[in-house]
Amino acid sequence: MTLQTTNRIKMPLGFWDSIRQLGLTAQDVARKARLPLTIITEPVVTTIQYFAIWQAYSELIDDTAQGIIKLATGFETAHYPPAVLAAYHARDYRDALKRMTRYKQLCPPESLHIIEKSEDCTIELDWLNTEQPGPPILTGITLAFLLELGRKGTGQSLTAKFVEFPHFTGDVQTLEAYFECPIQIGAKCSKLTLHREDLDRPFVSYNAELLEILTPVLDQSLNAQQYNRSITHMVKWIMKRSLSGGRPDIHTIASELGMSERTLQRRLTEEGSNFKHLLTQVRHEQAREYLSDPSLDIKEVAFLIGYEDQNSFYRAFRAWEGDTPSKWRTEHSEETR
Template structure:
């Protein structure tokens, strides 16, 4: 998913933080953000969103304790519509499936839910694997899924296993909360539940509320998917004509059967522009090509549409804060297996 996606932070998030002693001003100052950035109607960028969570992590000190506090402090009356639809679901399975579906409206994370045997495994993925979210956000997301089941059913549901891809935190606090073993340094972030718990009915089931919320959410989801497919189509056309030349917006517009002005308007409606998409595609492809040791730097520059190597170097510094050569060296050193 590309970087123009925005996240609207619900008021309940800030209310929950206030409940445990943190103000929005403290968090934004630590994240080096201005209040105006947080209050934009279209929401914050993914980078800003991650910065907010990282700031909370740094301010709170004990991350494990903070995960539990914020997960349990969030008032259900403050839930955004997508969360309300899960809280008023028929049972835990229905709630989780709705959560997985409506997460598509709330980048940058997504959920893959798989029922197999006696287990239900819920895996957290990031829209951009090159930009994973802070550990705090991953932990909060999985804790929220369990908290949803507990609040909806009125039962103290325990997970079977929780796995995190980041290094060790305070295992004891999290194991007490989740009621199961918690592993760190795993290959993914994943919550494993007892499949039988998914059949538990929700005491908060509200058919009338679902009849109000569901159509609006489905409409928004359909619009988002349609818009995403348009942006992805533009990306595909750019990639096809990228090697050795900078794609011209007029050519892309003609391939789409529309005028330049219409293309600009459609992209502006999605909160992005041709220039932003072109930069994103070049960045993404540059990282992919640099991982191939058989390609020289000047060849990567050519394949990403730069006529000279210096222009590519300047662009890459703006993306990664270092030269392509240094980035490649770091990647190679990380991929070398440790000696036994």
Template sequence: MTSQSNIRIPDGLWAGFSKLGIKVQEVVRKAKMPLTVITKSEVTTEQYIALWQAFSDIIDDIEGGMLMLPTAIETSQYPPPVLAAYHARDYRDALNRMASYKKMCPPENIHIVEEGKQCIIEVSWDRTDIPVPPLLIGTLLVFLLELGRRGTGLPIKATSVEFTYAMNQVQVLEDYFGCPIKTVAERNRLILDKDDLDHPFVSYNDELLDILTPVLDQTLEKHTGRLSITEIVKWILKRSLTKEKLDLKDIASELDMSERTLQRRLTDEHTSFKELLREVRHEQAREYLANPSLDLKEVAFLLGYKDQSSFYRAFRFWEDNTPLNWRAEHKIKQS
């Protein structure tokens, strides 16, 4: 979920760059930003992504680079939201805190689902108009596992890791995660054995959590309060399109409000559930079609359509064009 407010860069990030032998000034200059950002430490989403792209360009090792910051930054340099996760009761509590508090620092979203014997952690983002560096996504996935290892003191391994990007050298990542790495996948995901979430954290600190949690929860409430109900509903829809059933009742339940209240608030913002669902499907359709690794049947499924013909009809209505022609034209424009 994103907001219009700036992103505060934790001091630990600058410290991490320095520990890796990378001059902070070099990263900032390469990102074409003023050096004052180092002391101000507050940037826009575009600038935040530019910093990560600059870091990626400087190290010129995407796969190895994903391991650098999570393993280099000391726990004492964690910002308050991460510190609260590190001192959580167990791995499950830590991950849930990370997913919740990450909403205060876009552009990435963390979505956690426990299914059967698996815990699926998906990283996504709302700003489809700005390409997110693979290094940023990989660093976050690495950190989520590193958090579990540091907190429990155990060599926890993932069962599977998926990236939407192509990679050249995955062995270093497979050695770290302890599992196969799937590239050019549909989503960026870290999949864990659900039993590992029950491991208690040796770093658990109840007294510290009593101090941090109320402050962080209050900050989170203020942050999400600045978002319109339209933005919130669209965010929920984007991560829920593949659900078998998706209607106003589902969204209202997740927001802990009645259907009538949700509908009224959407009406106040001059929109409706159906209109937002159309908008989200249209936006996601363009994003998915821009990914050549997804065939049209997969795109239709990811958008929540039961059959490919329904997706075709909807897309022709949106773009006055077929999905195949749109993809071909888009590819030509990019080349």
């Protein structure tokens, strides 16, 4: 099986209605994106088309910050797709964010990862199965909507603690006023950091009966979609995301994929692989990538790929490359000059 299905993205039905409310037409966006007008009535697009639509919207709206805020706040709940409805009608903010993270997999290319630590809850945005990052306006709307979800669900004016963007060319002060927190531009990845205590706030929009209907249907769709993806690719992607300072175990990854360890092992075997081999492969690939960054010392590289003992990393790397990490780095840095 291949990952071609993940290149099929379903546009939210309310997207075109929302941009009309902002004074734009669907035809204008399609033309600006250099896409056929049939794209308006065809709900499924490719990743390239999806990014082109958002970039066109960004250019037509003129003010990127206002474009983010207006669309994030103006998207009516009546137009929410089922996956977002399940989050909006969740029990509390934590439950809503977990549902958003889980069901976002039904509509790539954005992927969300939640990290709760100390007094913070950080949500990282990544891009699934594409080397090209999404347009800054798409990143901004995704992060703004996560905060807006909490505000609408709780009925309270929640604030963020910190927002990070790799790239952004709009009015940062306007965006800071919306998030009510500092915004860093030039970060390695896109992040929204919330007050962890806010996650316990109950949702006034909680609807247990609706969730009983939506959850099984969404879970069934997610399981079917995951089965049609390359499980090897998915496991490697999760491993790379969770390597730092530890060794990803099959139980944790199987749980994140929503399947049993036995099912995961069987799926990997069907694709001619196994968990141990993939972990070694991921560590090797990440080691080469990190060593190519001169700002990282070797001890830090060892930690980032899950080795607490630097000597163990040296032995593993010598087995992979037939050389020490420091010599490999020196030789390859000379090759790129």
